[in-house]
Amino acid sequence: MLELQGVTAGYGRTRVLHDVSIEVPTGRAVSVMGHNGAGKSTLLRVATGLLPVMSGRVLIDGEDVTRLPPSKRVRRGLGYVPQGQVSFPQMTTLENLRLVAKRPSDIDEVFELFPVLKELLGRRAGLLSGGQRQQLAIARTLLTKPRLLVLDEPTEGIQPNIVADIERVIIDLTRRSDLSVLLVEQHVGFALRSTHSYYVLQSGRITMTGDGGADAVDAVRGAMAI
Numbered sequence: 001m002l003e004l005q006g007v008t009a010g011y012g013r014t015r016v017l018h019d020v021s022i023e024v025p026t027g028r029a030v031s032v033m034g035h036n037g038a039g040k041s042t043l044l045r046v047a048t049g050l051l052p053v054m055s056g057r058v059l060i061d062g063e064d065v066t067r068l069p070p071s072k073r074v075r076r077g078l079g080y081v082p083q084g085q086v087s088f089p090q091m092t093t094l095e096n097l098r099l100v101a102k103r104p105s106d107i108d109e110v111f112e113l114f115p116v117l118k119e120l121l122g123r124r125a126g127l128l129s130g131g132q133r134q135q136l137a138i139a140r141t142l143l144t145k146p147r148l149l150v151l152d153e154p155t156e157g158i159q160p161n162i163v164a165d166i167e168r169v170i171i172d173l174t175r176r177s178d179l180s181v182l183l184v185e186q187h188v189g190f191a192l193r194s195t196h197s198y199y200v201l202q203s204g205r206i207t208m209t210g211d212g213g214a215d216a217v218d219a220v221r222g223a224m225a226i
């Protein structure tokens, strides 16, 4: 679905990513883990087209999209939930969902994934907790019917039970559809439990990769502690 091939990118003259290659196969969930400042958000900006590459290529379904703007990548199926995403704070949960839903029945489908949103329909998005806002942000992006869901640190600052809900949703979605997921995270346990394969990003370089799952947690934590 998505490939980054030998991507070097950064800001001004500063290089943040160095020769980064990752692959997100169709229907699979892939995590990129790294500490603060490792370059995770930068990698997602390159994937979504918000930041140009200095060298390397970005492919969607084998097509070179390196020079395509974000809007054209969205049309090719990319759905991006940026870090700390807030919906429209003055609008209610339902109004936020209606804005993006193609059909009302699609909203019922997202309630199956995030039942808590059904209880918060009339509440303004700005008054939701961090975890509820994150669920609303993911729900809104899912309503755009992406083929690749790109999540930037969805667990940041949210409580463990909501982390577990988001984990369940990612696993559910990739099990019952062809949706692909690219997740960047610092939370190693969550990332590995939610994804089929992983990459570790350290100082802008991929230093480790392998299959996801709880078995990989100790090895990844060990590598990241260096």
Ligand SMILES: Nc1ncnc2c1ncn2[C@@H]1O[C@H](COP(=O)(O)OP(=O)(O)OP(=O)(O)O)[C@@H](O)[C@H]1O
Pocket (backbone or CB within 6 Å): 011, 016, 034, 035, 036, 037, 038, 039, 040, 041, 042, 043, 186
């Ligand atoms: N807009 C920008 N202009 C200049 N430098 C930037 C910009 N955004 C990020 N950087 C720098 O790029 C490096 C990587 O930042 P990035 O946000 O990609 O890391 P991250 O792994 O997502 O970190 P975090 O987990 O803290 O969000 C950092 O040194 C950061 O200061």
